[in-house]
Amino acid sequence: MSEYVIVGNGVAAAGCIEGIRSADTESSITVISGEDHPVYSRPLISYYLEGRTTIEKMNYRPADFYEKNKVKVIYSRAEHIDSKKQTITLTDKQKLKYDKLCLCTGSSPFVPPFEGLDAVEKKFTFMTMDDSLALEKALNPESRVLIVGAGLIGLKCAEGIAERVGTVTVCDLADRVLSSIMDNECAAVMQAHLEKHGISFMLGDTAVSFDKDKAHMKSGAEVGFDILVLAVGVRAEISLAKEAGCDTDRGIIIDETMLTTVSNIYAAGDCTQGLDSASGEKRVLAILPNAYMQGHCAGVNMAGGKEAVTNAVPMNSIGFFGLHSITAGIYPADSEIYEDHPAGGIKRLYIKNGRLAGYILIGEVDRAGIYTALVREKTPLEEVDTARLRLSPSLAVYKADIRRKKLGGVV
Amino acid sequence: MKRVYVNEKWCLGCRLCEYNCAFANSGLDSMVKALKDKPIFPRVHIEEAEGITYAVSCRHCKDPLCVKSCIAGAISIQDGVIKIDKEKCVGCLTCVLVCPYGAVAAGENGAAQKCELCLANSCGEPACVAGCPNNAIVYEER
Numbered sequence: 173m174s175e176y177v178i179v180g181n182g183v184a185a186a187g188c189i190e191g192i193r194s195a196d197t198e199s200s201i202t203v204i205s206g207e208d209h210p211v212y213s214r215p216l217i218s219y220y221l222e223g224r225t226t227i228e229k230m231n232y233r234p235a236d237f238y239e240k241n242k243v244k245v246i247y248s249r250a251e252h253i254d255s256k257k258q259t260i261t262l263t264d265k266q267k268l269k270y271d272k273l274c275l276c277t278g279s280s281p282f283v284p285p286f287e288g289l290d291a292v293e294k295k296f297t298f299m300t301m302d303d304s305l306a307l308e309k310a311l312n313p314e315s316r317v318l319i320v321g322a323g324l325i326g327l328k329c330a331e332g333i334a335e336r337v338g339t340v341t342v343c344d345l346a347d348r349v350l351s352s353i354m355d356n357e358c359a360a361v362m363q364a365h366l367e368k369h370g371i372s373f374m375l376g377d378t379a380v381s382f383d384k385d386k387a388h389m390k391s392g393a394e395v396g397f398d399i400l401v402l403a404v405g406v407r408a409e410i411s412l413a414k415e416a417g418c419d420t421d422r423g424i425i426i427d428e429t430m431l432t433t434v435s436n437i438y439a440a441g442d443c444t445q446g447l448d449s450a451s452g453e454k455r456v457l458a459i460l461p462n463a464y465m466q467g468h469c470a471g472v473n474m475a476g477g478k479e480a481v482t483n484a485v486p487m488n489s490i491g492f493f494g495l496h497s498i499t500a501g502i503y504p505a506d507s508e509i510y511e512d513h514p515a516g517g518i519k520r521l522y523i524k525n526g527r528l529a530g531y532i533l534i535g536e537v538d539r540a541g542i543y544t545a546l547v548r549e550k551t552p553l554e555e556v557d558t559a560r561l562r563l564s565p566s567l568a569v570y571k572a573d574i575r576r577k578k579l580g581g582v583v
Numbered sequence: 584m585k586r587v588y589v590n591e592k593w594c595l596g597c598r599l600c601e602y603n604c605a606f607a608n609s610g611l612d613s614m615v616k617a618l619k620d621k622p623i624f625p626r627v628h629i630e631e632a633e634g635i636t637y638a639v640s641c642r643h644c645k646d647p648l649c650v651k652s653c654i655a656g657a658i659s660i661q662d663g664v665i666k667i668d669k670e671k672c673v674g675c676l677t678c679v680l681v682c683p684y685g686a687v688a689a690g691e692n693g694a695a696q697k698c699e700l701c702l703a704n705s706c707g708e709p710a711c712v713a714g715c716p717n718n719a720i721v722y723e724e725r
């Protein structure tokens with residue numbers, strides 16, 4: 173019998189619980205939850221504001237999840253880890269012993285030290301269910317909202333509140349929207365669509381200081397607002413790990429089994445820096461599928477099983493006002509680029525070293541996962557029908573024998 | 584567990600499977616009402632490669648990426664069958680991003696949908712198989 177402890181109660185933690193239980197149904201599992209909620213679907217906080225889901229439906233797992241998996245949840249924060257004695261101390265000084273520990277501490281919004289920010293009354297970050305509920309209380313049909321940050325979180329927030337406020341302006345120092353997942357061409361398509369739905373942009377410009385209800389921009393412009401949302405970026409929560417002696421960089425350094433550099437301490441999800449197989453570098457891949465898969469992998473290994481995550485790549489499926497985009501992999505500057513415009517959308521395939529390095533689809537996204545599989549598996553393009561690959565994703569890109577295997581047996 | 588498999592050799596590319604699927608999942612009692620003069624959203628689709636046609640639908644993988652990736656926790660495995668909770672799904676299409684078979688797609692109202700083997704609809708077993716005129720789709724244990 174082992175004592176498993178998990179810090180954090182997000183999707184990585186849920187994956188870890190399910191991973192442990194796939195290999196060990198008996199030992200005790202304790203989860204320390206910094207947020208006062210059972211595990212919920214964090215990406216749905218904007219859908220909630222938009223009225224496309226409810227607090228109830230945001231539960232990531234059924235109500236009996238912890239009970240069924242024999243998990244004890246302590247709603248508190250872990251303050252300190254002693255990796256020699258293998259103990260962990262909580263805010264209320266309670267001490268827990270662990271045999272195997274998994275850090276699933278996620279990330280926190282990064283708020284730069286803006287001058288005058290203290291004077292702003294209605295300011296919000298957009299990471300948690302509580303953030304979303306607090307923001308909702310402040311909304312009214314006349315509100316002028318300024319969102320700092322045109323990344324995924326800032327723009328999802330903009331979409332979520334657009335129908336419930338007067339105006340939404342989004343500024344970002346980057347010269348395009350969604351700069352972490354889109355190239356210039358595709359970002360322009362998304363931006364135009366967002367503008368059609370009433371979102372205004374100030375790109376290549378950002379707030380440098382604030383008065384009570386006014387932002388002073390780098391360009392010298394002034395923007396009045398009633399509500400300020402700070403979505404500049406997120407930072408991995410690495411302080412506990414660092415203190416415990418784990419190697420950290422932008423995230424907690426992990427190997428393919430999710431083990432940190434300290435024995436018996438694993439880490440999973442947004443707080444980690446693991447292998448991005450598309451670039452070959454260790455990177456923080458702050459996406460939900462990665463959090464679940466890493467958590468599951470950590471759990472299996474903690475319980476004495478064997479699992480590895482070897483083909484994680486950046487990937488996203490994100491829609492705004494009915495326009496979907498799906499992206500995966502990387503976009504090396506020296507790639508051969510294939511561009512097409514199926515059904516009024518845009519498709520850009522990045523091909524390098526005889527492999528599909530990455531792709532961006534906007535609009536027509538059917539069967540995109542076939543492209544993702546080629547990216548994840550680094551399939552040599554000489555093994556597939558590249559003319560068909562360019563045309564559209566389908567299993568017809570594969571040679572007949574491979575296709576028959578995919579469709580003819582248990583996979 | 585019984586799953587749906589295709590037999591490329593026998594597929595005529597007639598697309599009856601697509602129509603039978605859309606009808607079986609429409610909840611309506613007449614095929615005309617369900618399908619006539621409107622776009623249909625079948626959960627099986629015919630692909631064509633060098634003159635060969637074949638039907639593609641959910642493989643009900645043993646280690647499904649869609650289940651692990653769903654941002655809403657809306658996809659689960661129940662007795663081996665992978666199911667989407669339409670009420671929880673917000674239509675983000677992360678399942679489309681990850682399914683290596685191209686077997687999940689947005690349905691009529693934007694929520695994701697895929698083959699659930701007709702176990703919960705009026706057909707009770709895969710309608711694509713039942714209606715295939717050439718036994719090019721089968722439902723069996725392998």
Ligand SMILES: Cc1cc2nc3c(=O)[nH]c(=O)nc-3n(C[C@H](O)[C@H](O)[C@H](O)COP(=O)(O)OP(=O)(O)OC[C@H]3O[C@@H](n4cnc5c(N)ncnc54)[C@H](O)[C@@H]3O)c2cc1C
Binds near residue numbers: 185
């Ligand atoms: C608005 C928004 C939209 C998003 N949309 C998408 C999307 O469309 N697709 C996608 O793939 N991803 C999306 N993401 C990212 C996705 O939500 C994350 O990748 C995922 O939630 C990470 O899960 P996690 O378990 O690693 O961390 P988290 O969900 O951040 O959970 C970590 C938890 O640990 C707790 N914690 C931290 N330190 C301690 C401590 N010391 N003691 C106790 N508890 C602690 C925190 O309070 C937190 O609750 C979105 C994120 C946001 C904010």
